[in-house]
Amino acid sequence: MRWSLDSFCRTVTLLLALVARGFAQGGTSDAVGLPDEARYLNNALPDIRVQTIERPDLRLSDLWGDQPVLLTMVFARCAGICSPFLRSLKSTVDRVGGLGLDYRVVVLSFDPKDSPADMASLARHLGIPSDGNWVFGTSEPAQVQRVAAGMGFWFTWNAEREQFDHPAMIAGVRHGQILRLLIGGTVAPVRLREVVDELNGGFVKAYPLPGKALFRCFQYDPATQKYRPDWGFLLLFLPGSVALFGTFWIFRTARR
Amino acid sequence: MADTLDSAPSPYRGLTFVWILTVLALFPILVILGFFLRALQADYMTKLRPEWFYAVMTLHGLGMVGTWYVGSMAGVSYLLSRYVKPSVVISRIAFGATLLGVVLLLACTLIGRLGVGWYFLYPLPLHSKGVWPAWATAAFLGSLGVFGVGWTIWSLDLLRAIAQRYSFSAAMAWHYLRGKQNPEVPPLVLIVTVSMVSSLAGFVAAVVLLVLYVLELLGGFNNDALLMKNLTFFFGHVLVNITMYLGVAVVYELLPAYAGRPWKTNKIMALAWNTVLFLVMFAYLHHLYMDFAQPQWLQYLGQISSYLISVPAAVVSIFGALLLVYRSRMRWNLVSLLMCFGVMGWAIGGVAAVIDSTVAVNLRFHNTLWVPAHFHTYYLMGVVLMILAFAYYLGEQGSGIAERQGLTKLIVALIVLGGYGFLMMFYYGGAHSVPRRYAHYPEEVSQGIGQARVALVFISLLLVGLALYLWETARRCFKALSASSASS
Numbered sequence: 001m002r003w004s005l006d007s008f009c010r011t012v013t014l015l016l017a018l019v020a021r022g023f024a025q026g027g028t029s030d031a032v033g034l035p036d037e038a039r040y041l042n043n044a045l046p047d048i049r050v051q052t053i054e055r056p057d058l059r060l061s062d063l064w065g066d067q068p069v070l071l072t073m074v075f076a077r078c079a080g081i082c083s084p085f086l087r088s089l090k091s092t093v094d095r096v097g098g099l100g101l102d103y104r105v106v107v108l109s110f111d112p113k114d115s116p117a118d119m120a121s122l123a124r125h126l127g128i129p130s131d132g133n134w135v136f137g138t139s140e141p142a143q144v145q146r147v148a149a150g151m152g153f154w155f156t157w158n159a160e161r162e163q164f165d166h167p168a169m170i171a172g173v174r175h176g177q178i179l180r181l182l183i184g185g186t187v188a189p190v191r192l193r194e195v196v197d198e199l200n201g202g203f204v205k206a207y208p209l210p211g212k213a214l215f216r217c218f219q220y221d222p223a224t225q226k227y228r229p230d231w232g233f234l235l236l237f238l239p240g241s242v243a244l245f246g247t248f249w250i251f252r253t254a255r256r
Numbered sequence: 257m258a259d260t261l262d263s264a265p266s267p268y269r270g271l272t273f274v275w276i277l278t279v280l281a282l283f284p285i286l287v288i289l290g291f292f293l294r295a296l297q298a299d300y301m302t303k304l305r306p307e308w309f310y311a312v313m314t315l316h317g318l319g320m321v322g323t324w325y326v327g328s329m330a331g332v333s334y335l336l337s338r339y340v341k342p343s344v345v346i347s348r349i350a351f352g353a354t355l356l357g358v359v360l361l362l363a364c365t366l367i368g369r370l371g372v373g374w375y376f377l378y379p380l381p382l383h384s385k386g387v388w389p390a391w392a393t394a395a396f397l398g399s400l401g402v403f404g405v406g407w408t409i410w411s412l413d414l415l416r417a418i419a420q421r422y423s424f425s426a427a428m429a430w431h432y433l434r435g436k437q438n439p440e441v442p443p444l445v446l447i448v449t450v451s452m453v454s455s456l457a458g459f460v461a462a463v464v465l466l467v468l469y470v471l472e473l474l475g476g477f478n479n480d481a482l483l484m485k486n487l488t489f490f491f492g493h494v495l496v497n498i499t500m501y502l503g504v505a506v507v508y509e510l511l512p513a514y515a516g517r518p519w520k521t522n523k524i525m526a527l528a529w530n531t532v533l534f535l536v537m538f539a540y541l542h543h544l545y546m547d548f549a550q551p552q553w554l555q556y557l558g559q560i561s562s563y564l565i566s567v568p569a570a571v572v573s574i575f576g577a578l579l580l581v582y583r584s585r586m587r588w589n590l591v592s593l594l595m596c597f598g599v600m601g602w603a604i605g606g607v608a609a610v611i612d613s614t615v616a617v618n619l620r621f622h623n624t625l626w627v628p629a630h631f632h633t634y635y636l637m638g639v640v641l642m643i644l645a646f647a648y649y650l651g652e653q654g655s656g657i658a659e660r661q662g663l664t665k666l667i668v669a670l671i672v673l674g675g676y677g678f679l680m681m682f683y684y685g686g687a688h689s690v691p692r693r694y695a696h697y698p699e700e701v702s703q704g705i706g707q708a709r710v711a712l713v714f715i716s717l718l719l720v721g722l723a724l725y726l727w728e729t730a731r732r733c734f735k736a737l738s739a740s741s742a743s744s
Contacts, residue, residue, distance in 0.1 A: 205548050206482075206548075206549035208480075209478065213477060213480050214468070214471065214475075214477055214479065215468075215479075215483055216480045216483065217480050217482045217483035218482065218549070218550075218551060227551045233483075235464055235483065236483075236486055236490070238460060238461075239458065239459075239460035239461040239490060239537075240457045240537050242457070242460045243453050243454070243456035243457035243460060244453065244457075246412075247424065247452075248424065250416055251415075251419040254416060254419030255420060256419075256420055256421065256423075
């Protein structure tokens with residue numbers, strides 16, 4: 001009995017230590033450096049000057065004044081996420097539709113070395129037409145920093161790799177205010193459709209936050225505006241089922 | 257149905273005394289913690305940091321829920337031993353697990369100052385923002401795990417004991433639904449069977465919840481907040497409901513002895529308690545009315561289940577108790593008085609709960625003091641009185657100490673007056689939109705300060721009544737226990 005009590009105490013201590021270690025490692029999404037959307041919702045972005053190759057003296061309010069804007073930040077020399085991310089964004093925008101009618105896309109460089117010509121070249125490289133619905137521009141470093149801070153975007157120069165470290169993200173902006181953040185290198189049509197709906201006055205009841213969720217209870221489909229049960233929903237049936245089957249087993253095997 | 261008082265000592269008797277004396281020791285401490293919470297809200301301790309309010313609220317809430325769960329389990333286990341043979345060893349293991357869980361809970365709240373509330377809604381335990389250390393959350397989850405393991409084993413053992421005498425259909429009284437009376441199944445067996453199946457479901461939900469917490473901590477992914485909230489309230493609501501049902505089971509078993517009439521299982525009772533087994537799994541959904549991400553059909557299900565569940569358990573039991581007492585040669589003493597007031601508290605708290613479970617009303621009352629008002633009513637003035645009645649009954653048997661009628665009346669008057677006065681301040685505050693869980697009321701709802709001050713007066717009355725009750729009960733319990741030990 002004493003041995004088993006010792007074992008029990010040791011097991012409990014070990015479990016507690018494991019869980020505490022998980023805390024010490026910061027096992028939540030906070031650790032991966034992604035902005036917490038809730039902190040930035042309804043933030044007013046600064047109305048900075050933007051230079052594009054077509055329009056050297058543009059303000060952001062000229063762009064979001066008549067239409068909502070999807071604002072993203074990249075740099076032209078990026079050897080990492082920027083090009084795949086912009087390709088994903090273009091592909092999804094083509095699938096979702098509504099560009100020019102419901103919103104426009106603004107791609108702003110955060111690299112002080114980028115010029116409007118570099119950004120135009122990047123757009124051509126990605127096969128994006130310069131029709132006013134996609135705006136590739138640059139701005140003063142201090143102005144760019146203000147916009148980045150306003151939407152939770154960050155970038156740091158890595159001298160060894162001669163590249164910037166930065167996340168891939170989009171801010172859904174209406175009349176200068178952030179309504180949604182989309183975070184991640186791949187832009188899913190279902191998520192972009194939600195953002196566009198919300199930018200145009202729709203009410204999106206629920207959407208997943210960035211980070212990997214093991215089980216979700218329900219998934220919201222913005223196309224049909226309905227919920228469908230997801231794998232996590234099955235977990236809600238588990239307690240009742242286990243209890244009933246367990247009880248049947250106890251009564252079936254009991255000796256009377 | 258045993259319609260006479262105990263004459264022979266049960267092998268459970270000694271252990272039940274230990275359980276009940278532990279419950280009686282914890283209860284006044286937890287009431288004093290409640291007094292402390294209202295004193296903070298009454299602005300009497302303005303220099304104390306609000307973190308203390310939330311840490312003590314967590315201890316008070318989880319402590320009360322756990323204390324009365326084990327109190328009611330100890331009560332029904334003892335009474336069930338009249339018909340079947342629950343294991344004394346398993347009950348001891350549950351006692352050990354409960355003590356270990358209490359130690360962890362005390363450490364995480366009083367030393368670690370963990371303030372997540374007894375419902376520990378995700379993701380709050382994982383985001384202390386420096387208010388409490390990481391070990392406190394680990395200890396808290398550990399205490400829940402230890403409680404869960406001990407109480408699950410205990411629940412399984414009660415089912416095993418019942419299964420050794422009754423088939424499942426007999427224990428669920430299905431033959432009564434077909435119009436047959438044999439074998440005779442006491443209401444206690446039926447209610448405990450329904451309650452144990454439900455509590456197992458609740459504990460499985462808790463296991464899933466804890467596993468998801470631990471996986472998030474170790475695996476670096478997020479959980480779905482809606483899923484976690486559903487699981488939390490599945491577990492919590494079922495646990496609280498089961499505690500009440502077990503208290504009612506004690507009343508079903510003991511009250512007939514005082515009324516001098518039998519209270520037997522019949523078709524309506526069988527139907528009612530079978531319906532409870534189904535509905536109790538869905539009633540928790542009313543806790544998620546304000547979660548607009550929850551699909552609408554689940555909200556409808558929550559509304560319907562919450563309304564329907566009040567009919568079979570509450571109405572059938574309350575009318576049954578009234579019919580039992582009506583024009584009977586009732587032997588009024590502290591046991592029967594506390595049981596009847598307990599049933600009354602259950603009815604009043606149940607009505608307040610049904611009001612709050614109405615979506616249109618919940619829109620206004622959600623997170624106001626109405627919520628603690630209703631659950632304190634069916635706890636403090638409901639199941640707590642039922643278990644206090646059982647504790648006194650246990651001490652009364654074999655102690656040989658005569659009851660003083662005047663003192664009994666004084667105890668009941670103080671408990672009822674103090675209890676309902678304290679509750680009225682919650683109801684009044686809730687009806688006037690005073691929010692719950694505020695350590696200090698801001699100017700907009702400063703009327704809550706005055707209400708908390710009035711509540712303190714009533715809690716003081718309650719404490720005086722409780723002190724008298726404890727004195728009367730504890731001395732009977734100790735005498736009966738020593739007499740029982742001497743005879744064995």
